[in-house]
Amino acid sequence: MDSEFINSFRSYQKTGNFWLDLNPITKLNICLAFAFSALIMLDWRYGIPLCLACCVVALLAGKFKVFFDMYGKVCMIVILFVTIVRQIGMRTGNVTPFINIFGWQWYLESFVAGWDRITFILGFSGSLILFFATTPMRDLMYSFEQLGMSHENSFIMLASMQNIIDLKKASVTILESQKSRGIETDGNILVRAKAFFPTLGPLLLGAIASTEEKAIAMDARAFSVKRKHTFLRELAPASTTQKTLSIAAWVFCAATLVFRFIR
Amino acid sequence: MANKIKIDKLSLFLIPIGIAVNFIGGQIALLLKLPLYLDAIGTIVVGALCGVVPGIIVGLVSNVLNSISDPITLFYAILNIMFGIAAAYLSKKGVFKSFGKTLLSSLLFALIGGGLGSLMTWVLYGFDFGTGTSSIFAIPLHETLGLPKFLSQFIAEFGMDIFDKVLTVIAAFGILQAIPTRFLAKLPLGKIYIKDADLALEDED
Numbered sequence: 001m002d003s004e005f006i007n008s009f010r011s012y013q014k015t016g017n018f019w020l021d022l023n024p025i026t027k028l029n030i031c032l033a034f035a036f037s038a039l040i041m042l043d044w045r046y047g048i049p050l051c052l053a054c055c056v057v058a059l060l061a062g063k064f065k066v067f068f069d070m071y072g073k074v075c076m077i078v079i080l081f082v083t084i085v086r087q088i089g090m091r092t093g094n095v096t097p098f099i100n101i102f103g104w105q106w107y108l109e110s111f112v113a114g115w116d117r118i119t120f121i122l123g124f125s126g127s128l129i130l131f132f133a134t135t136p137m138r139d140l141m142y143s144f145e146q147l148g149m150s151h152e153n154s155f156i157m158l159a160s161m162q163n164i165i166d167l168k169k170a171s172v173t174i175l176e177s178q179k180s181r182g183i184e185t186d187g188n189i190l191v192r193a194k195a196f197f198p199t200l201g202p203l204l205l206g207a208i209a210s211t212e213e214k215a216i217a218m219d220a221r222a223f224s225v226k227r228k229h230t231f232l233r234e235l236a237p238a239s240t241t242q243k244t245l246s247i248a249a250w251v252f253c254a255a256t257l258v259f260r261f262i263r
Numbered sequence: 264m265a266n267k268i269k270i271d272k273l274s275l276f277l278i279p280i281g282i283a284v285n286f287i288g289g290q291i292a293l294l295l296k297l298p299l300y301l302d303a304i305g306t307i308v309v310g311a312l313c314g315v316v317p318g319i320i321v322g323l324v325s326n327v328l329n330s331i332s333d334p335i336t337l338f339y340a341i342l343n344i345m346f347g348i349a350a351a352y353l354s355k356k357g358v359f360k361s362f363g364k365t366l367l368s369s370l371l372f373a374l375i376g377g378g379l380g381s382l383m384t385w386v387l388y389g390f391d392f393g394t395g396t397s398s399i400f401a402i403p404l405h406e407t408l409g410l411p412k413f414l415s416q417f418i419a420e421f422g423m424d425i426f427d428k429v430l431t432v433i434a435a436f437g438i439l440q441a442i443p444t445r446f447l448a449k450l451p452l453g454k455i456y457i458k459d460a461d462l463a464l465e466d467e468d
Contacts, residue, residue: 035334070332085392088402117389121335128334152270156278160324163283171287175294185295192295193430197437199291200304204284204438211276212446224272 012236013139019061023238024135024143026246031131033249037256038123044112046256047119051075054126058133067133074125078118086114137161142235151229167203175199273449274313281305281321282328285343288434298396299427302329303346303372307435310350311359312442312450318347338387345375350435354452365436369428376428377421384420385413392416397423 014021022030038050058067087110095107141154178198179185185195218224238246270278284305292301306325310318322343330337349371358364384392391412392398392405401419404410410418439456447453 074333074335081392081398082388085388085398085402088406113389117391121387125334128330128337129332132331152275156275156282156320156324157328159276159279160282160328163279164286164328167283167287168290171291172294175291189297192297195295196291196297196301196430197434199295200284200288200434201437201441203287204280204304204308205441207280207283208277208438208442208446211273211280212449215272215276218276219272 009232009234011234013233014236017061019057020063020134021236022245023235023242024140025147026238026242027131027135028140029246030249031127033246033253035124035127037253038120038127040253040256040260041123042116042120042260044115044119047116047123050123051119051126054123054130058130061134063133067129070133071126071129074129075122078121078125082118082121083111083114086110086117138233139235142231142233145229146237151223155223163207167207170206171199171203174203270313270317271451274309274317274451277309277313277450278317278320278324281309281317282325284308285321285325286328288431299423299430301427301431301434303343303376303428304431304434304438306343306346307350307372307431308438310347311354311435311439312447312452312456313351314451315348315351318351319344320347322347335387339380339383342376342380342383345379346372349375351452354455357455359432359436359439360455362436365432366429369425369432372428372432373421373424377424378417380424381413381417381420385416 019027034050034053038047041047054071055064055068058064058071087104087106095109098106098108098111100106138158141149141157145151145154175185175195178195183195183198184191186192282305285302288301288304292299302325303322306318306322309321322345323340326336326340326343349368353359353368353371358368381397384397392401392415397416397419399419400422401412401415404415404418405412408415442453442456444457447456
């Protein structure tokens with residue numbers, strides 16, 4: 001088992017899934033191109049199929065749960081708010097009655113306008129959430145470094161994500177400790193606002209204090225050395241097919257722009 | 264970013280802390296059931312201590328990481344970037360050394376967050392109300408007082424942002440005052456916050 005684990009690092013990291021095994025830059029190009037196409041088209045007849053396509057890709061990649069945990073929340077908020085807001089905002093002029101919900105008259109024009117906007121937001125969000133749900137951040141940073149980005153930038157992104165996890169845990173601990181010391185965390189808004197400072201203060205000062213030690217520790221591990229870095233996990237570089245896919249995605253995005261102008 | 268513009272090592276290590284604090288501020292607000300964002304404390308502290316570029320990076324990366332779960336926040340990255348620039352500028356002017364001036368600075372941050380934010384929402388949502396908490400206040404303003412939609416959105420966002428930014432700058436002020444002199448001396452704008460008494464002691468040494 002040990003040798004199997006060690007040998008897994010001797011070749012490119014693969015999962016056997018087509019979408020997951022795409023180079024992160026290829027995936028980013030495809031997702032960005034489709035996200036922008038949703039902004040360009042601004043039409044529910046394009047947006048709905050795009051949202052469904054994102055769900056299908058997530059399902060095929062075996063990441064539907066992770067994807068839908070995030071996407072479901074965005075969908076719920078956007079659909080609810082935009083539909084209601086449009087019905088409130090567009091009630092005058094040349095409007096056609098659509099449905100009546102408990103005495104509240106809905107109009108067709110405002111409903112369609114709402115769904116154009118909803119699918120524009122959800123198409124854009126779906127494409128990006130799909131990318132992040134199917135691409136580990138360390139792989140994305142690795143790919144950027146291969147393109148020449150500084151390892152310091154990778155550090156900023158990856159350390160930020162780790163710090164968020166660490167500080168989140170610490171914030172709950174500090175809040176519980178402050179509660180047990182008698183600081184009120186329930187009550188009116190001012191009482192709760194006052195409890196914010198004794199929680200954030202120790203958290204941030206503790207984090208800042210550890211920065212110096214971290215800087216020394218990182219330098220001791222040759223963080224500042226100016227030479228090519230090595231990597232434990234290696235990803236396959238983008239093949240010609242993958243590069244063609246990226247170009248095709250952006251050509252498609254440009255085509256939607258042309259289509260929008262012609263229409 | 265960092266390979267083109269030189270950032271000193273300590274500032275580089277403070278950037279991820281600033282980004283994490285932006286997240287945790289919002290998290291604590293949620294735990295305390297406060298209807299506020301409190302997601303710019305890290306940007307303001309890093310901008311005030313390390314300067315414009317680290318402030319911009321904290322603002323930008325915070326929104327990029329936020330966009331993982333809510334991609335629309337990517338459009339609002341410009342607000343957080345402007346918080347970083349404003350914090351560095353105000354810090355150089357010594358604003359964060361006085362509590363009164365710090366409180367006043369919340370107006371500028373609220374104008375960026377509420378003013379520019381409502382403009383972003385206005386364009387993004389097709390010249391209509393957005394999906395944020397501010398819409399809950401903006402819609403009644405439009406419906407009952409008959410105010411134009413944009414004005415209602417602006418008043419609601421600015422009103423909410425002013426309370427948010429007052430708490431944000433108070434937290435940032437407290438943190439800047441509490442950082443040890445030994446640490447401040449190593450940061451690009453840290454010297455601004457070293458108290459005169461400490462400087463006198465240093466001179467004597």
